[in-house]
Amino acid sequence: MFIDHQALISLMKDKKLSKHQIRWVQKLADFNFKIMYQSDKQNIKINALTRRADFMSRDINDERIQYQRTTILTLNWMKIVDLKKNNDQLIYRQVLDVNEIDENCTLLREAIARDEAQYEDIKLKNCWTQNKILFHNSQLWVSFNKLLQMNLIREVHDQSSIDHSEILRTVKIIKWNYYWSSMRKTIDQYIWNCYVCQRSKTSRDKSNDLLQLLFISEQQWQNIVMNFIINLSDSYDYNAILTVICRLLKERHYISCIIDDEDITVEKTAEMLL
Numbered sequence: 483m484f485i486d487h488q489a490l491i492s493l494m495k496d497k498k499l500s501k502h503q504i505r506w507v508q509k510l511a512d513f514n515f516k517i518m519y520q521s522d523k524q525n526i527k528i529n530a531l532t533r534r535a536d537f538m539s540r541d542i543n544d545e546r547i548q549y550q551r552t553t554i555l556t557l558n559w560m561k562i563v564d565l566k567k568n569n570d571q572l573i574y575r576q577v578l579d580v581n582e583i584d585e586n587c588t589l590l591r592e593a594i595a596r597d598e599a600q601y602e603d604i605k606l607k608n609c610w611t612q613n614k615i616l617f618h619n620s621q622l623w624v625s626f627n628k629l630l631q632m633n634l635i636r637e638v639h640d641q642s643s644i645d646h647s648e649i650l651r652t653v654k655i656i657k658w659n660y661y662w663s664s665m666r667k668t669i670d671q672y673i674w675n676c677y678v679c680q681r682s683k684t685s686r687d688k689s690n691d692l693l694q695l696l697f698i699s700e701q702q703w704q705n706i707v708m709n710f711i712i713n714l715s716d717s718y719d720y721n722a723i724l725t726v727i728c729r730l731l732k733e734r735h736y737i738s739c740i741i742d743d744e745d746i747t748v749e750k751t752a753e754m755l756l
Contacts (some may be wrong), residue, residue: 484520491519573637577624577660578615584625589617604663621661628668634660635672646679699730708751712741724754 492497494517499507522743581587593601593612608619616623624631638644639652647655653669662668673679699705711723720738727734737754 483515484518486521487520488519491517493517515534572624573634574659577622577630577634580625580630581616582614582625584627586626587623590623591616592742598699616663621657621659624660624665625663626662631662631668632672635669639669639676640678644674646682649673696729699728702733703728705729710741710746724751726755 493503494507494510496503502530508661509627520612590601590604590606590609594609594616598606609615609623624634634656635652638655641648644652644655649670652673653666656665656669697705707727707729709725709727711725712721714721714723718738720740722741724737724739725734725755726737739750739754
């Protein structure tokens with residue numbers, strides 16, 4: 483093997499190699515070869531053929547020409563399918579249709595027609611209508627329908643190209659084309675409840691303190707645990723059971739009781755224990 487890199491001559495002879503060199507030596511160890519150094523001036527023909535395109539052979543049958551371009555996938559391995567409609571266009575059409583027939587949007591359009599500055603708690607300064615469609619600046623107004631708002635946020639926040647972006651970026655992307663009252667609050671609520679974001683993103687809350695050990699009893703019935711079992715069928719005029727457990731010996735007592743409409747007070751519980 484003739485090369486023009488003189489430092490590689492000692493590659494197979496060096497005793498101290500880097501991790502990168504060891505990996506290549508292990509691959510080359512399976513081949514029988516010898517590295518020979520030859521400068522660029524002495525290796526004119528090979529250097530010219532490998533580095534200069536104008537010295538390349540023009541013969542179609544030359545192997546160097548044949549294997550320069552290789553077809554990996556042929557038409558036999560490819561299948562032509564119809565692409566689905568763009569989801570962005572579908573959600574835009576859905577928002578547009580609801581905007582036209584929604585009752586709240588109709589009331590806003592009527593308030594704008596009367597030149598009112600505000601409708602309830604919504605300021606109409608930058609709102610306008612065109613062909614019975616309500617806009618806010620250049621953004622399409624989204625109806626007060628919570629399900630439609632959730633679908634729109636999900637379409638932007640959950641898509642793979644955005645990869646569950648943070649709140650500010652999601653708000654910025656939605657504001658390019660859409661607007662509704664209290665939009666930031668709705669987006670905050672959706673992202674805070676996003677299961678993927680809660681699992682994959684690092685929590686920035688303060689670290690919790692260490693768990694505190696429970697009190698260890700020194701004698702029986704010094705520390706007890708109580709629990710009510712309710713919504714039972716009536717039996718001997720009783721409809722609930724109070725369980726009292728000693729945390730030291732795990733002994734338990736069951737007290738039959740009557741609870742009306744889940745009305746459990748401290749006074750009634752104390753009377754049962756006495």
